[in-house]
Amino acid sequence: MSQCLNPDCLHINPEGCNFCQKCGSKLRLVERYYAKSILGQGGFGRTFLAVDDFKPSKPPCVIKQFLPQAQGTATLEKAAQLFDQEAQRLELLGKHSQIPELLAYFTADNRQYLIQEFIEGETLEQELDKGAFTENKISSLLKDLLPVLYFVHKHKVIHRDIKPENIIRRASDNKLVLVDFGAAKQVHSTSMSVTGTVIGSAAYCAPEQAMGKPQYGSDLYSLGVTCLYLLTQASPSDLYDPLEAQWVWREHLNGNHVSDKLGEILDRLVETVFKKRYQSVAEVWAHLRRYYGKQTNPTNPQPVIQETVKQTPNTTPPAVPQKFKFDIVTVNSMGREINRETVKQTPNTTPPAVPQKFKFDIVTVNSMGREINRRPGQAECIIEDLGNGLILEMVLIPGGTFTMGVPSGETGSSDVERPQHRVTIKPFLMGKYPVTQEQWRQVASFPKLQRGLSLDPSRFKGLNRPVESVSWYDVMEWCARLSKRIGKPYRLPSEAEWEYAARAGTTSPFHVGDTLTTDLANYDGNYSYSSGPKGAYRRQTNPVGQFQNANAFGLYDIHGNVWEWCADPWREGYGGAPSDGGVWDYGNNNRYENLVEHLVNFLGKTDRRVLRGGSWFNVPGYCRCANRGRFDPGSLKNYNGFRVACAL
Known part of the structure; x- marks a missing residue:
């Protein structure tokens, strides 16, 4: 059965109908969700039991339809504002395993809707x-x-x-x-x-x-x-x-x-x-x-609350905060270091942030782009409080060894992605999503260190869209402000860390498989990769996390949306690359493969920085895990953004 969502109709239709037999309204919201029955009704609208038709298992979900009973323009505007605020709160709080997750929030047929996890x-x-x-x-x-x-x-x-x-x-x-x-x-x-x-x-x-x-x-x-x-x-x-x-x-x-x-x-x-x-x-x-x-039942342990929530009881003495030092580096427009400030982090009297588990879908497609598997994944993240109710979710990336780069047979690859070499990565934290405009604005309002930052640099406006049109230098300043405020050495990932985190144990061109589709990522769908299909070309960024699939580490939006700045300067290939996963910086002259490379770098012809992941603007081949992009560190492009990393 399909419940019509038209508030003046609400007709019950037979299974399989796409349009209401009584009023002709579309029965599926955004071609994905359809209502089965009314769960309840309040002052702001109705709640429906619904089905997510995009997933193979057709899981139940909840549709909340904004339909206020109040009268008057001011009252209606206030009601709409409250409904919008509910969606924002659900996105923030739904990460907890005992609070329903917000799955989507959108407007259809001039009515606001939010889609929420169904709790049976x-x-x-x-x-x-x-x-x-x-x-x-x-x-x-x-x-x-x-x-x-x-x-x-x-x-x-x-x-x-x-x-x-x-x-x-x-x-x-x-x-x-x-x-x-x-x-x-x-x-x-x-x-x-x-x-x-x-x-x-x-x-x-x-x-x-x-x-x-x-x-x-x-x-x-x-x-x-x-x-x-x-x-x-x-x-x-x-x-x-x-x-x-x-x-x-x-x-x-x-x-x-x-x-x-x-x-x-x-x-x-x-x-x-x-x-x-x-x-x-x-x-x-x-x-x-x-x-x-x-x-407390030891087979079903309860969390302990001591200024924070712990997932399991700790029978060992609490960790003692330790002082540590780290450097905050600032460079000029030529990429030369002009300041290095050593920050001493003093012990924090509150316990450290505790990892929280979260769940997600891991999708695999075949060479034609058809979904052949969707399995549940689970990872842990640290939640940093940015103030004003904003958070930064940092996923724990396990350490390991992987093969960086690709063989010559991978479609769309080039010599700058070779030779393949083994790299060992230490465990670290990486942003679950690219940094959003709202997060950027909050940190950019922190006290200036070396350079000013625009609070609203992005072309495509939206608080939950990724920030873009930010230079490598801007990003370094942003990371420095965040580090000083939180007391942790936040930074850009190294190029090796980025590829390791993006692959999440896979060896295919994309973490989803041998091709990519616009149902899974935001890129120029006028072009296809290998035997994959063509698709939509959105011509702009999407809100982060809009595609309900992550890689096996729990990272979203790895492919497309925005290119992501890395810390490394550009090199024409991996000859002589380090195996420790660190930034391959120009300061280590012993790592140059030969004198010619040293002279080229010295003359500034490679004074560019690496970006990874491709963007909304690019063909799918640029969105591969191994693909490497390069731009002048001062460039401002509406397809360049970033996500942050932090050592454990």
């Missing part, structure tokens, strides 16, 4: 039909949800609508998933004391939130009320005596035993006086661990 399971409201929760179930609930709430608050978001209907027990692993961020609020440094719109379910709403001043502790209050409801099966309004100004939930337990230790935690969660309530998730977690820590 029962809500806690539905689960309550089987009987009231016991103390053990409530303590398990807190252990499962507090790390999720910590992640949400860490990214400066208040959920504002925690209740049993918005918590789903996922059928596949029995984990609790926090859903419906439509009411969530992005917190800025100036907004915590400002009165805003009252949003949230009244029965679970904290007093300060009811007055339009939600705080992080407001979510803790709602979580506490949720626990009381699950323990008693009584309406929250019956569990509080307004005449006595106190909670009377113990009177509604009906024989359900609750220990003093859990009662103490619940009482403090639902304190109506904000200052007497728990002020942070970490504070609740500390009490929970004190009372229930020894009961």
Whole structure:
């Protein structure tokens, strides 16, 4: 069955229809998603159970259709803004395994839509039909949800609508998933004391939130009320005596035993006086661990919260922060070093960022470009906080040895990609995506070091599009500012690191196989590679991560979209190349293959820098893993961008 999405129709159509039999509307959104049935309806629109028709398994997903009931231009604009903000929050928070992932966000038929991961399971409201929760179930609930709430608050978001209907027990692993961020609020440094719109379910709403001043502790209050409801099966309004100004939930337990230790935690969660309530998730977690820590099941370990969320309990002493030094180098327009600042990194009193697991699809195509395999992948990433709610996701790239370059038989290859040679790469971090315009703007606003940076250099505007029209020198300055702010030596990858990370263990021209299609990458589809098909030519960049496939290391947009600057200067081939994966710099004269090469480099005829990956502007052969590009380091091209790397 196919559900018509026209709000004035909503006709149920037989399977296989492309257009509604009643109103004629298209049944598939962006030729990919079609609705099966209505899941719910609220003030901002409808939610549909849907199917992703692009994937072989036809997995279920959720369509959220923006359809506000409000009237008036200003009110509608505000509602549209809130819907757009929900999409931004879901993209930010959906990386957590217990928050639904945002799959797409777009406009179709003059209506806004977002596509979200479907969580199969029962809500806690539905689960309550089987009987009231016991103390053990409530303590398990807190252990499962507090790390999720910590992640949400860490990214400066208040959920504002925690209740049993918005918590789903996922059928596949029995984990609790926090859903419906439509009411969530992005917190800025100036907004915590400002009165805003009252949003949230009244029965679970904290007093300060009811007055339009939600705080992080407001979510803790709602979580506490949720626990009381699950323990008693009584309406929250019956569990509080307004005449006595106190909670009377113990009177509604009906024989359900609750220990003093859990009662103490619940009482403090639902304190109506904000200052007497728990002020942070970490504070609740500390009490929970004190009372229930020894009961943690070693076969199903719970994360430990100590200013951050850890995926597994650590029985060894915490790592002691160590001082280290690194150099921040600045070069002039000729590529000559003009400044080297040594930065001493002092110990950080907060624990280091902890790797977080994420999942993705790994796609393989045959020589004709047809998808022949799609398998799940998993990797780990470090999330860096750039401020203002922005993050930088850095994927852990494992170390290893690979063959760099290609044999003469690879279509489209040239001698600059030879001779093949073995290179050993140490483990390092690399950006999951090319740096976006929003990330660029944030770091470019940090204090200047040696050169000024434009806050908005890109031709193709879009906060989540890759930044482009930035020179190699601009990128070096950006990396230096990021390094100084975060305290880690962020940099461009070496050319060897880039190719190793791009291949991710493959030896084919592309990490997807022997050819490339415009369903998998953004390049000039007027041209094909080998036996592959022609396709779309978009003539501009795409938002990063738009293609729902990554390589086996978890990196997106390796092929096409924007060329990516590397640290290395250009050389006409790999003769004498180092085997350690480092930058093949001109400073190491002993690495020149002969005197002629040394003289050519000395005369400045190769004062160019390497780029990798191809772009929206290029034919697919330029997007191969081994292909090498070169530009003057001062050039500003609307197809040149970058992604960052960092040593472990």
